[in-house]
Amino acid sequence: MSILIKNILIDSLRKDILIREGLISSIEDEISFEADYILNGSGKAVVPSFVNAHTHSAMTLFRGYADDMHLHDWLENKIWPMEANLTEVDVYWGTRLACIEMIKSGTTHFNDMYWHYNGTARAVMDSGLYAHLSSAFIDLGDDITSNKQIAEQIEIFRQKEIYNPNVTFSLGVHSLYTVSESGLLWARDFANEHSLKIHMHLSETKKEVEEWINSTGLRPVEYLAGKNMLGPHLIAAHVNWVTDEEIQLLADHDVGVVHCPTSNMKLASGVFPYQRLNDAGIRIGLATDGAASNNNLDMLDEMKIAALLQKSVTGDPTKLSADEVFHMGTEGSASLLDLNMGRIGVGKSADMILVDLRNIHLIPNHHLIANLVYSAHSGCIDTTIARGKILMENGVVEGEKEVIEQFSRCVERLIKN
């Protein structure tokens, strides 16, 4: 499959782009090639698609179900009781809806952690998106649960090829405070043995950090360092409450860190120390977290909120510029997952979006990236291409209506229970 995009704005110049076998094979002023498909780029610009570096995609099921609550009240009295009733079918349709939302808002790869791995994985395959998926390993210190979850992870790992190439298996370790030490060590060794990413929540709230220090005498990152769990394969989400010493440890071991500004603000979990982490040279990606604590999966929203937050907390409007935060949501996130995407260039993966320059939010076009970050909403996105395949054209994603119907049935059933 080859696609030729004619006359598209790229970095303020009109070019042709040729896509072959999932890669950008050439970018020239004019390309003559008998492509399988031609996209007319006039009136449009191309930018890389987004990588959502931390989410729980099936939580679209709970969008707007419980807001404006304290984190623990929210989890214990609203989210966990509903999650206890979830079936793989619910997770499948929840993720299908999430995938449509991501395609529409320009995300072509995401990093997920949730229950019913196979439901999520099938949904990713069926939607044509790409993802790193992990199940949510939580044993709360219980040996029987722990062994069961380990057995499940191994089982999924063994069958992981059936979701190729869309899904990359990674190890989900929910957090220090929800997984036993033996569980953590198993995950560390299994990840080392099979060169897997480990995806975990880390130092999200002040409360969890204080409790961890009380019970172990160590700060969370120090604890992980002591267990030899830090490394470039670790993807740590949130990371709001870290000392300079912990930041140095993260930097020394090249740990990847994910910023989730909306979720952090909405749940009042804490303020991401972007400047300190960035100054230490840490790789930083951007993410929406799940739709229950955001409440959407829109990376353009996330970029704006990330930029505003840093300016506001530092008192310095020059911090986290539009270009910098756009990079965070593209190449920044991609680097955490070792992806060859996040930039429009020859040899890069053909993951990109075409935006409609006639959309009122992109007018005038003094600075496209600033317009996308500060002004646009995802309705500006006309076309989404993942690994050289068109998943949306003219704002239309195939199968949306059926997905909404099936999804709505799942929600109805969940509410009744």
Add this chain to the structure above:
Amino acid sequence: MSILIKNILIDSLRKDILIREGLISSIEDEISFEADYILNGSGKAVVPSFVNAHTHSAMTLFRGYADDMHLHDWLENKIWPMEANLTEVDVYWGTRLACIEMIKSGTTHFNDMYWHYNGTARAVMDSGLYAHLSSAFIDLGDDITSNKQIAEQIEIFRQKEIYNPNVTFSLGVHSLYTVSESGLLWARDFANEHSLKIHMHLSETKKEVEEWINSTGLRPVEYLAGKNMLGPHLIAAHVNWVTDEEIQLLADHDVGVVHCPTSNMKLASGVFPYQRLNDAGIRIGLATDGAASNNNLDMLDEMKIAALLQKSVTGDPTKLSADEVFHMGTEGSASLLDLNMGRIGVGKSADMILVDLRNIHLIPNHHLIANLVYSAHSGCIDTTIARGKILMENGVVEGEKEVIEQFSRCVERLIKN
């Protein structure tokens, strides 16, 4: 002109709504009436349209022109030089574009302050929107400028009826630090004499407040109190840096205050003390500020950012709930301008939007207002009605293409100069 909306979701119930002569004349389970126009509400819900309580609408011309800069650098080196070249024609087309953006994002009334009043006023008329307009009175202490601006304001005031009923004249006093004492006192007396609103920026940055104290020995609100300028006709935008004593003065005089969260965060001007102002019983509206410091005019964006900001700065996720911030952008803002809008009820002005419940961001519909505030973007808005007149149906605003063409010509000319 009468409109009958059939079978529309209002507060979780399906109803018919009859609009006659700009007002909601009846809401019943089923209404039989030979209306001039029928709107099919199935698959949609109705909520009040928004009131943007502080903006500079023609600044759409500068959207994305200069971001991520310090306020004074931004003003002095970017915005003011461009504004020096502005003509009334530019302001007309800049405002026309802004009006289309507002119609598309569900705003039907706004409170504006800008140069070339007549350009703005004609644009409001031609777009079918409603606004309180003021010119930007800035004399920087210079007598000649001051007298010229006063003469201009009187001239506009005398001719204000030509923009009826769309435009309500109000007195723009840019700020304490840009207007002479004699200018302020003139505005006070002229407003009293003619029962006009006064629209001003107040205590936006720490720097301006400190300088004011240095030069007068008084805090800004104390100074205004001493000059008898406080009252329910005063609409004060930003109000980030106020003491408890100043808040009490604002409350005692029933001053209306406008929250501009995105602008405050983007320019790092300060944090709006929502809780303290609200606890004092002060009327609070919501606003986008101009598109140069936001960079859009989207009140749904503004609601989300306002809610996230309060949760984050207080560390309490229950603060400024979805319902509360939705109220701020509807009835809250409306109350500052004495408007009979902001709620769907019999006898209220027929200012409303119809949202598409099949839009993915509104699915599932556990809580519509939470979905609108936290998940939706303005693409969810299908129909916008201002004072009983349909300004957008099925997402289409008449004349958009021509406005974009003319607007783009103005921008080209401004950039060349």
